[in-house]
Amino acid sequence: MVDFKVVVSDRKAGRAYNIEASGAAASAFVGKKIGDKVEGAALGLAGYSLQITGGSDRTGIAARKDLPGAGRRKILLSKGFGFHPEHEGERRRKTIRGNEITQDFVQINAVVAAYGEKSMDELLGKAEAAEN
Template sequence: MVDFKVVVSDRKAGRAYNIEASGAAASGFVGKKIGDEVDGTPLGLAGYTLQISGGSDKTGIAARKDLPGAGRRRILLSEGFGFHPELDGERRRKTIRGNEVTQDFVQINTIVSAYGAQTLEEIFGKSEEEAAAE
């Protein structure tokens, strides 16, 4: 059985929410690619549409949108996601995961692309820090 931590980013509110997805909710992500849109109903987000923006596997290796396939690859990077050069012209071979979501993923990052009737704050409630501040 597949289990994922789904991070839902709400750009309007500037907040992110964590959801534990398992079973049918998690299997809806398997086989999708970074950039694909997924219905939020299995996660308890009725009316919401989520766009997959990234993820990482159990060892922390990040997925890269421009790398097709499902497995890990060692690629030569000169800049961008997964490598930040310290010297001008520096290149380094790094292990990066492809853009297809598999059962090896632990975390999937998503962005809200279509909103439902309720706000995310109503669905998840306020955090303990916000409740203590009031």
């Protein structure tokens, strides 16, 4: 059985929500790519639409949007996501995961693309925490 931790960022409210996804909720993400949109109903967010922005596997290797496929690859990086050069002109071969979500992922990052009628706090049962 597949289990994911989905981190949903609400840019309008400036908050992020950690949601555990397993079973049918997790299978809604498998096979999707970074940049694809997913209905939030699978996570209990009725009326919301989420856009996948990234993720990582159990060893912490991040996924890149511009790397097609599902597996890990060692690619030569000079800048950008997954590598921060220490010297000008530095390049290094790093292991990066492809942009397709598979069962090997542990965390999936997403942002809210379309909002529903109720707030996320109400839908996730965190209204009491927001009031305090």
